[in-house]
Amino acid sequence: MALRIRYNSDVVTGAIVLCVVGIGWYRVRTIPFQGLQAGLGPAFFPTILLTIVTFLAIILLLKGLFFVKKVVKSESRTEEVEQSLLVRILLTSLFLAYAFLFKYLGVLISSGIFLLVAFLLLRIKPTIALIITIITVGLVYLVFGLLFRLNLF
């Protein structure tokens, strides 16, 4: 099982990097190659790097496809994870939601909502979650709002 995961991770990583690099190759065509000296313009360095990254990603992809031979025994997990898969996915996605809320509701309200939801997903008692949220948001207001005079709304 562990072998399959490792095998896939190299292939998937190589493929993702190649896709991203493809976008880079597409964009670099619009950047001039000529600078103070022939060929040393603004596109010179990105082109070298894109070539290196493409080469390395292809090797990673091939390594993942053909060269992983060792069978790695899967390690039994001794730690007990309290959260279900759904909760873990929700927690990870919460970061994106927080960034959007940040934009539309301002720093303080969005931080309060993020904290409360995260604590509840992590099964912290609602009253304790609420108290910690209020204290943290208050602290944020004190440090960033009053001390650093940052616009938090």
Add this chain to the structure above:
Amino acid sequence: MFTLKEILNLGLPLVLDGGVLLLALAGTLVGMFIGAMPGLTGVMAMSILIPLTYTMSPTEAFALLLPTYVASTYGGSISAILLNIPGTGAAIMTTLDGHPMALRGEAGRALGLSCTYSFIGGIVSGLFLAFLAPILALWAIKLGSREFFAVAVFGLGIIAYISPSILKGLLAGSIGLLLATVGMDPISGYSRFLFGRAELTGGLEFVAVMIGLFGVGEIMFVFAKGVVERPRVQREIGLTLPNLKDLIKTIPTTIRSIIVGLFVGIIPASGPTIASVTAYGLEKRVGKRRDLLGTGIAEGLSAAETANNAATGAAIVPMIALGIPGDAVTAILIGAFMLHGLRPGPAMFISNPDIISGIFILFMLGNVLFFIIGLFGAKWFAKILDTPQKILLPIVTVFCFIGTYAVRTSMFDVFVAVVFGFIGLLMRRAGIPIAPMILGFILGPIVEDNLRRSLIIGGGNVLTFLERPVSAVLLVLTILLILSPSILSVLVKKKIKVNIHD
């Protein structure tokens, strides 16, 4: 150049200020706290603190950051001793002798010793930094673009070499270099890879990338894996003052570990963790009581803790003297310089000798502060270790987001941090190291600028790098480092074939 008297004359007036001292104290407390908490790292603490330094003077900024760095290196030993979980990578070896001591009911003794050894290592390291950095800077003034290009490439080569997979280390470093090309070309002023976003003209915001990869990415990774609560801390800690007999008995180990720490620390990408592992390994080979290592003896703590803190100052030497970061921590420190419009390197020793002197003193001050707080406040820190991760991680996330936003009050930077958080999560899952990417990102402008200048000087001839001995040696070394695993495997195969024939 830079005698002790000059350092004190120039640096002390800057450091002896109520605000600066208060910031140093705050940095020490934050560093010890973050270092002691498994899952939170010193790099993460420093990347979260950087935005706070935006409105500060450079001296105030380093008063917060340097003590955080040194104190977090020590702080890792608190959880290593009490919980058998290293708070930072540098405290891995501390668990071997520190925790058995705690199990015997000698937690106080172990904490006191680890604090004292860390202090000794840190202070010697600070003196080493103040002594060697000016000498290296003086030498670096004579270096040209070819040498600087080679030094930067060498740094990237080493960090890729020590990565679990050289291929993945190289890939991460190259992607970091590529990310640094976003924005305006430093030579022609042409805008590259803007994707229609004017916010990217000045390049990707360093703080957003840093917080994204190290802060948001790490927390996302923990959330994706599932939060696991730690065991509770042993309640009875006892007296934490070090025993003089223990300290005298371990003098040879301490001296050996200082030398290892300084030597390993100055090598780019090595840092406190490798120093600690190397010093412990050396103690296992040559130590008088090597057979008892791992059972809870003072020599084990001395080897691990003296070496990792001795490496902290040494790791800063190339960053401050050459302007080339060697690892993630020094890359963050370079970022702090950049945030204040400064560029570390030989020129800074002439243009801002007061700030450089202040840095040397603040480094020492950080060590003194964690020593005092560590000896008398270890019990308090042990109690803090009981804070559940489930409470801590969302709070740290909030500070990551607001810290990113605070630098330029830019929502775009917050999205950049989230994007890099996801990239960090994927990299961790795929086993791709983060440090080479950050190093590549910081070194990008240095590498590009010096590469193009060198080629312009050399008329476009790549062999121009071999005309200068320093650049030639470093580039050859880099190539050898990267190819060494393949060369070794070919040699081993040949040897096996010869043996079979025989």
